[in-house]
Amino acid sequence: xxxxxxxxxxxxxxxxxxxxxxxxxxxxxxxxxxxxxxxxxxxxxxxxxxxxxxxxxxxxxxxxxxxxxxxxxxxxxxxxxxxxx
Amino acid sequence: xxxxxxxxxxxxxxxxxxxxxxxxxxxxxxxxxxxxxxxxxxxxxxxxxxxxxxxxxxxxxxxxxxxxxxxxxxxxxxxxxxxxxxxxxxxxxxxxxxxxxxxxxxxxxxxxxxxxxxxxxxxxxxxxxxxxxxxxxxxxxxxxxxxxxxxxxxxxxxxxxxxxxxxxxxxxxxxxxxxxxxxxxxxxxxxxxxxxxxxxxxxxxxxxxxxxxxxxxxxxxxxxxxxxxxxxxxxxxxxxxxxxxxxxxxxxxxxxxxxxxxxxxxxxxxxxxxxxxxxxxxxxxxxxxxxxxxxxxxxxxxxxxxxxxxxxxxxxxxxxxxxxxxxxxxxxxxxxxxxxxxxxxxxxxxxxxxxxxxxxxxxxxxxxxxxxxxxxxxxxxxxxxxxxxxxxxxxxxxxxxxxxxxxxxxxxxxxxxxxxxxxxxxxxxxxxxxxxxxxxxxxxxxxxxxxxxxxxxxxxxxxxxxxxxxxxxxxxxxxxxxxxxxxxxxxxxxxxxxxxxxxxxxxxxxxxxxxxxxxxxxxxxxxxxxxxxxxxxxxxxxxxxxxxxxxxxxxxxxxxxxxxxxxxxxxxxxxxxxxxxxxxxxxxxxxxxxxxxxxxxxxxxxxxxxxx
Numbered sequence: 210x211x212x213x214x215x216x217x218x219x220x221x222x223x224x225x226x227x228x229x230x231x232x233x234x235x236x237x238x239x240x241x242x243x244x245x246x247x248x249x250x251x252x253x254x255x256x257x258x259x260x261x262x263x264x265x266x267x268x269x270x271x272x273x274x275x276x277x278x279x280x281x282x283x284x285x286x287x288x289x290x291x292x293x294x
Numbered sequence: 295x296x297x298x299x300x301x302x303x304x305x306x307x308x309x310x311x312x313x314x315x316x317x318x319x320x321x322x323x324x325x326x327x328x329x330x331x332x333x334x335x336x337x338x339x340x341x342x343x344x345x346x347x348x349x350x351x352x353x354x355x356x357x358x359x360x361x362x363x364x365x366x367x368x369x370x371x372x373x374x375x376x377x378x379x380x381x382x383x384x385x386x387x388x389x390x391x392x393x394x395x396x397x398x399x400x401x402x403x404x405x406x407x408x409x410x411x412x413x414x415x416x417x418x419x420x421x422x423x424x425x426x427x428x429x430x431x432x433x434x435x436x437x438x439x440x441x442x443x444x445x446x447x448x449x450x451x452x453x454x455x456x457x458x459x460x461x462x463x464x465x466x467x468x469x470x471x472x473x474x475x476x477x478x479x480x481x482x483x484x485x486x487x488x489x490x491x492x493x494x495x496x497x498x499x500x501x502x503x504x505x506x507x508x509x510x511x512x513x514x515x516x517x518x519x520x521x522x523x524x525x526x527x528x529x530x531x532x533x534x535x536x537x538x539x540x541x542x543x544x545x546x547x548x549x550x551x552x553x554x555x556x557x558x559x560x561x562x563x564x565x566x567x568x569x570x571x572x573x574x575x576x577x578x579x580x581x582x583x584x585x586x587x588x589x590x591x592x593x594x595x596x597x598x599x600x601x602x603x604x605x606x607x608x609x610x611x612x613x614x615x616x617x618x619x620x621x622x623x624x625x626x627x628x629x630x631x632x633x634x635x636x637x638x639x640x641x642x643x644x645x646x647x648x649x650x651x652x653x654x655x656x657x658x659x660x661x662x663x664x665x666x667x668x669x670x671x672x673x674x675x676x677x678x679x680x681x682x683x684x685x686x687x688x689x690x691x692x693x694x695x696x697x698x699x700x701x702x703x704x705x706x707x708x709x710x711x712x713x714x715x716x717x718x719x720x721x722x723x724x725x726x727x728x729x730x731x732x733x734x735x736x737x738x739x740x741x742x743x744x745x746x747x748x749x750x751x752x753x754x755x756x757x758x759x760x761x762x763x764x765x766x767x768x769x770x771x772x773x774x775x776x777x778x779x780x781x782x783x784x785x786x787x788x789x790x791x792x793x794x795x796x797x798x799x800x801x802x803x804x805x806x807x808x809x810x811x812x813x814x815x816x817x818x819x820x821x822x823x824x825x826x827x828x829x830x831x832x833x834x835x836x837x838x839x840x841x842x843x844x845x846x847x848x849x850x851x852x853x854x855x856x857x858x859x860x861x862x863x864x865x866x867x868x869x870x871x872x873x874x875x876x877x878x879x880x881x882x883x884x885x886x887x888x889x890x891x892x893x894x895x896x897x898x899x900x901x902x903x904x905x906x
Contacts, residue, residue: 217336219328219329219330221328221330228313228330230313230329230330230331230334238305238306239305239306240303240304240305240306241301241303241304241306242301243301243302243303243304244303244304244305247303278302278303281302281303282303282305285303285305286305289305291305
């Protein structure tokens with residue numbers, strides 16, 4: 210499965226985070242470092258399998274934990290309207 | 295490869311006000327701007343980014359024929375709708391305190407505008423081929439690739455009381471977009487256009503010659519009402535005509551519409567010649583306003599006035615200008631604790647209700663000596679200065695002297711210009727700009743501070759025009775905006791309303807002195823409303839001597855607060871450090887002009903250190 214950022218969302222990397230601006234909703238969000246890395250992977254068009262794979266390698270965690278974290282964030286991003294429907 | 299530990303990913307909703315507004319235009323493209331913070335509206339490829347707030351939205355919506363659903367729209371949506379209706383002419387119709395960027399690729403428009411009178415700050419810088427805009431210089435210098443260097447020439451000139459360029463700031467890389475202007479970007483250049491100007495042609499002003507034509511009461515009522523749109527209101531109520539007039543109109547307006555009357559926020563100066571507590575209390579009582587009347591020394595506390603002022607330099611975009619700032623901030627906090635979110639002030643009353651004394655030069659030139667005599671009498675009735683000093687000012691300083699200068703300019707322009715340039719720098723403190731390059735830059739910049747010797751529309755118009763864009767005026771408005779941001783409040787100034795200024799700027803001078811006293815447009819009305827206070831005969835009260843004595847008292851402590859030295863300015867070559875130190879030590883205990891220079895130096899050193 211893949212996701213795309215909503216077309217009205219602009220992301221900008223700061224030191225250790227990503228600021229997401231939903232320009233049509235006048236809303237601003239901030240992702241922490243982990244969330245920022247997942248957002249980058251998602252934005253590159255990587256599939257859920259690829260994202261989980263990257264997280265397990267980069268952070269030396271189990272696939273189950275990586276999947277759990279990805280699912281939690283995608284739910285939050287969807288709820289905030291930051292991903293394309 | 296492991297790059298770190300995996301914390302739980304979080305997504306945090308951030309209030310848009312928390313993200314400093316930043317708009318970045320790649321100079322060699324025509325497409326979208328990169329925007330951070332503020333509020334946005336998008337329609338197809340048309341993009342609006344907005345920071346600040348609009349006022350008079352109802353009137354704007356009515357002009358746009360928008361339905362009630364759009365009346366509740368965010369300001370950015372209204373700006374977008376206004377642009378679609380009027381194109382770039384929309385800016386001239388918007389009122390409020392704002393900066394707005396519009397990108398319209400279909401029509402080749404990429405522009406950023408500042409509100410008509412500059413209530414909202416707007417600055418810009420360039421980075422390579424990119425142009426960046428923000429509301430605070432520090433947002434710009436925080437960007438990678440933008441120099442953080444301070445502007446040495448501006449610092450040195452400030453110590454000589456010269457501000458030659460209204461667009462420059464104390465950061466070398468950051469410049470200001472002037473009020474009522476927009477910055478247009480094309481592929482190759484950045485150009486500025488003034489979209490609001492009460493008198494575009496100085497020599498052919500459309501003067502308003504009757505009270506009805508000015509329509510002061512209606513315009514002032516609307517100006518005050520616009521300032522009341524931001525929520526529960528307080529008023530910095532002194533005992534002067536400006537703030538009392540604001541309080542009277544605001545109270546009437548709020549009471550008529552069933553809203554709570556504003557809260558009077560007043561500073562008392564017991565035991566001094568500038569104490570107005572009796573008047574302040576009487577006005578609040580008559581208008582039925584709840585009042586916080588705080589004594590000055592209670593407001594500033596044991597720290598006093600100067601040291602807390604230096605502390606404020608940590609966040610300000612320029613050295614603190616309003617030396618009374620700490621006292622008024624304490625008063626504002628008192629209001630905040632009582633749910634006040636908007637504070638109205640009488641600022642601008644002196645600029646727009648009072649005649650510039652340079653009118654004297656125009657009158658003498660026309661041979662209208664009867665009007666000169668009336669002007670002098672009016673001054674004497676309205677101020678507390680000695681008759682000799684007022685006569686010297688009206689007849690010589692602002693009368694004959696500029697006329698002689700004008701004649702000499704016409705006779706020998708180059709010679710006279712050289713002489714004026716020399717005179718402009720002759721009182722510069724000897725400890726400023728020991729660095730020859732910097733001194734050369736100062737001498738090169740000094741002529742730009744000189745007002746036109748032969749102004750086409752006359753001296754009166756020259757001064758009125760200057761009041762709209764003088765660097766100190768802009769600096770003060772920008773500082774107030776920053777104070778408001780820090781407190782989470784709005785500071786609003788009805789006398790700086792664009793439509794009110796438009797009328798007052800073009801009012802025949804005699805109308806402003808109706809009744810033979812300054813501020814004639816409000817004086818008689820207030821005199822009738824508060825008959826026991828004698829406002830119809832009130833003379834302007836100055837707090838200058840109180841400030842001087844306070845500064846003389848607190849100056850040594852302020853000097854101690856910066857360690858009794860000027861390493862930051864010295865290392866920049868802006869001052870000769872030992873000479874400056876010696877000059878300050880010799881002047882701190884005196885209530886003299888040298889004290890003013892010493893305090894400016896201490897203030898500047900304090901601000902520059904924060905930037906390094």
